[in-house]
Amino acid sequence: MLISELATPALVADSATIDRNVATMAAARPGRALRPHVKAHKCTALAGVQAAAGHTTFTCATPREVVGMAAAGLGDDLLLANETVDPLRLRAMAQLDIPVTVAVDSEATVTAAAAAGISRCLIDVNVGLPRCGVAPGEAGRLADVARRAGLNVRGVMGYEGHLMMVADREQRRDQVDESMALLVRAHADVGGDIVSAGGTGTFDLHDGNGVTEVQAGSYALMDTHYGSLGLPFEQALYVVGTVISVGEGFAVADVGLKALGMDHGNPSVEHGKVWFCSDEHVTFTPDATLTVGDRVRVIPAHVDPTMAMHDSLWLMRDDEVVDRWPIDLRGW
């Protein structure tokens, strides 16, 4: 099948570009130095490409992602890098064949994990992003609580998400160093082998700072948001649309905000300038003459929620569709 034969809107990724992005990252952070974050794609087939590149540990944001990865037999060490107190979901994760580690940042999350039979945790440390994570000075105390509850405390994690988009690389490095100093001090109090941090925007700023593994996900597919940072990863993902209307000075394609993560703003259109998105439309100025029925490529501003809005990712090589990957880790 050719791309031009796909019903639209169609989520499409360039197979060779994914392979290059995954290889570039695997060279920079081989094996367990990267714990690929599957929340960015929610797709076990793509996680399989990351596994084939040598990564055997994975990061998840939801219990559903953990359970789905285990069902697909991917990885030998799955981390839920997030807090949950849901007893049913914790129990489901505890019963998997693949060892699961969960993040904890409070006595309540420790208690819930232990009660459900979870046996491994990381102490989640607040390194500057006001989200989850215990205050750095409290990490050691919480590790003691976790050990008393019977958990194996494998180390710490801290996500410097507030620094991913610092535009200047040197400034980004300095701020990451400050942030990671908090994590490393917490690690001294906590113990364990793991210091887990980072994301695509800071993947190459963790050498020699004590971080043992980076949790990056977006690098495999990329989006316009990360694209502005000059990272060594190329745009692989877009949504193919069909021009359904042409007005005076603008065209309209059938790729709307129900097909695009919009929290980072409007998408881009190849060979055009976006005006706005509606539920099922993008209105844009085309660089050249377009007619109804022409295909356009729309590039999402944020890859993670875009993936979660589609049930399939079409893989292409040149203009040919070579595979369909179910986006099988959606939901919670």
Place this chain on the structure above:
Amino acid sequence: MLISELATPALVADSATIDRNVATMAAARPGRALRPHVKAHKCTALAGVQAAAGHTTFTCATPREVVGMAAAGLGDDLLLANETVDPLRLRAMAQLDIPVTVAVDSEATVTAAAAAGISRCLIDVNVGLPRCGVAPGEAGRLADVARRAGLNVRGVMGYEGHLMMVADREQRRDQVDESMALLVRAHADVGGDIVSAGGTGTFDLHDGNGVTEVQAGSYALMDTHYGSLGLPFEQALYVVGTVISVGEGFAVADVGLKALGMDHGNPSVEHGKVWFCSDEHVTFTPDATLTVGDRVRVIPAHVDPTMAMHDSLWLMRDDEVVDRWPIDLRGW
């Protein structure tokens, strides 16, 4: 089951509030004076409530919505208020037992519809929103083209989407009148019985202006965006979350931007003030002391894309879950 027993994030709607919203609209625009837009909820069970209130005509934004409504046996007159040139999807709609009308705004869309066996259309007229729609002065000519192609031209439609959020009601009315004057003039050239327009924000501004039916959808569930207009519809929809972390001056719940339409900005939290959303988190200042495990209600800024992100809507009466409605019209 109680709401407090639902796994989170959970999309929940108050059953009595839906009933009141639907009754209020049915009183203002009874029967065929309203063509409820199912894109707002993508849920045949909710469309069934609208049908029970006396509406037998429905508006859809995607072929999937049309096909799903027909499969559920809902309505006697379905409108795809959108353009498509997809031959397979047009053919699927043409073969349904329920009569389907499609919007056309170009010779290409007319030709595609006729070739696929579609027999009814509305001429989509640009009434000021730069999206789909033929220029008003071209509508009569396009109607002639459609009739020559064998289509039954039932009238016109025009969506004044750019006016939905004009804050002052009188100003909104004046601008709607100007916009609808364009549609009525086009209708004089086109002919047919239908002049279709409007949405929730302008549902009560179409009396005596020539519009025969209003395409409103959001009114049944509502969101914070429309909530700012002082309409006679109440908030029925929210996403229930669990507090998973409490920091200094803020709390974090497990309702993130993958569970919320974000194109109209951040959601609101009952009894709190939202700071920001991440993929799986909302960080907010709580009005009172919250502890890990507490439940919170998050109110989406935009109902339509929020519905499309969930597979089920839980119906509640007081604190009890009384039904689960599949969101079965998702996708394209």
